[in-house]
Amino acid sequence: MEQIMSLFQSVKLALKQLLSAKFRTFLTMLGIIIGVFSVILLVSIGEAISKNVSTQLGDMGSNLVSISFYSDNPNEKFTYNDAKSLLNEAEIGSPEVMQTKEVRTSEKTANSQVTGINEDYATIKNLELASGRFCSNVDVRYAQKVTVIGAEIAKTYFKNQNPVGKHLQIAGARYLVIGVLEEKGESLFGSADQKLFIPISAAERLFKTDSVDLFYIQTNNTEQVPAIVKQVKQKMSQLFPNNKDAYTVVNQQEALDTFDSITSTLTIGLGAIAGISLLVGGIGIMNIMLVSVTERTREIGIRKAIGASGGDILRQFLIEAIVLSLLGGGIGILLGVFSAQMVTAVSSFEMHVSASTILLAVGFSMFIGVVFGVVPARKASKKMPIDALRAD
Known part of the structure; x- marks a missing residue:
């Protein structure tokens, strides 16, 4: 004391x-x-x-594998069919092909990012709909001219309106808005709020290319990821035996670590x-x-x-x-x-x-x-x- x-x-x-x-x-x-x-x-x-x-990175899950393709050789292509051939029955996958195009409505004309995807993209990227629906397998199969737009795109081109059911022009082609995404915010991979999403088959026609820049594979079991990575690398080496630098295969968990x-x-x-x-x-x-x-x-x-x-x-x-x-x-x-x-x-x-x-x-x-x-x-x-x- x-x-x-x-x-x-x-x-x-x-x-x-x-x-x-x-x-x-x-x-x-x-x-x-x-x-x-x-x-x-x-x-x-x-x-x-x-x-x-x-x-x-965690939002996208540790059970995700991404394949990036980039080649200076115009004769080398990684097509959507090539990408789908990498999938097993227990997996889902989606391409991601992006270009900036002129987007026009009666009230607004500006350049925006257009992304070609398939019906599994929303699941893989954890995208939620505010209204309408997402692209379906039918939209992809028949190259429907439909689009799902981000929250910022909706505000930019359809002020104080419900965009679902309305049309806009992408590079001169008329597209029907079938859905609007919930606001997602900025991320490391860009903001979905500022993008328009169209079926990959429609994107191939619009972009005049059938080559895929990026393809995601998602499996239900994280433990299978190393085996999937090994399998994908083997298949890619068979597709491109003379140019192994044309692609990279990334395990999401490794990227997170x-x-x-x-x-x-x-x-x-x-x-x-x-x-x-x-x-x-x-x-x-x-x-x-x-x-x-x-x-x-x-x-x-x-x-x-x-x-x-x-x-x-x-x-x-x-x-x-x-x-x-x-x-x-x-x-x-x-x-x-x-x-x-x-x-x-x-x-x-x-x-x-x-x-x-x-x-x-x-x-x-x-x-x-x-x-x-x-x-x-x-x-x-x-x-x-x-x-x-x-x-x-």
Whole structure:
């Protein structure tokens, strides 16, 4: 109990000493404030990016395999029929062929992205309908001139109207709007809100090509994915024996693991950059505490003369450095949390400050106070009473 009271008195004395020079105390804390604020904000940004990437990749499922095709040879093609031949009975698949085309209604004319797909695309991409229906197998089989449009496309071309049942022109061809998608928002792979989706067979005619850029394969069982990847690679090597660089086969789970690794490294890097600010703040605290020791030489001499030990003096100056760091850290945490909330409020980028980040900032602040307070505190504790009392 006596030790607790002694500690309380030391903290009270430290606060009184710091408040006696408010402006200097604030300037000293500024480095810690900026450092902790930077740690909170930058680590939160890194965690938000990591969560955002993981969510978007995870939404597509870890049981997804994608085949990308790109060849400079005009005689090499990866057709929709080639892509379908890669599927087994337990799998579904969809192509994705995109081009920018002029889209026209009676009220609006602009260029928009048109994507050729099949009936399984909505399932694979987790797209929900706001109204109408999605492309069917019949639409694909007979190359029907129908389109499902994103939420932003609906607002752009059909203001205050229900687009379903209306027509628009894509590159001069008349298409019937059969469905409108729920608003999805931005993602790593572009926004479905700003696209028009048409049957792949209609896209082949419109784009004047039967080559598929991208094909997705989805299976019900995640454990089968490695075997599917191996099988797909074998089939692709048979289709393109002389150009294995014309395609890539990607396992979605591997992509997710890679992005997790990248974003984790990014978070650590951002935290390290912010840590440099804390280091600079700690050096500032040490400099000011050394000045304080010099200014309070007579006080140290008097306290030692009336019975204070070197340990008492050391503890007092060390507590002052720790209190200074914690005050600066507390303000930095408040600023960091407030900034994260402001970013979330004014943008679509959602940030949350985790408890672990706050604990890291508090722990680092205390660590800085101890490490950079030791030198001035030891210097104060080593002063001889007679020499300290002679000081001006």
